[in-house]
Amino acid sequence: MVFGIQLPVQSQSTIYVDQWETQAGPDELAAVA
Numbered sequence: 001m002v003f004g005i006q007l008p009v010q011s012q013s014t015i016y017v018d019q020w021e022t023q024a025g026p027d028e029l030a031a032v033a
Contacts, residue, residue, distance in 0.1 A: 020028070
């Protein structure tokens, strides 16, 4: 069995995603990382 942590930006779940994240590109994601 393996456990890990997945960042919200990786999983892209619509439950906890902010609206800007659905249209964000690599530059925006790198800016908040």
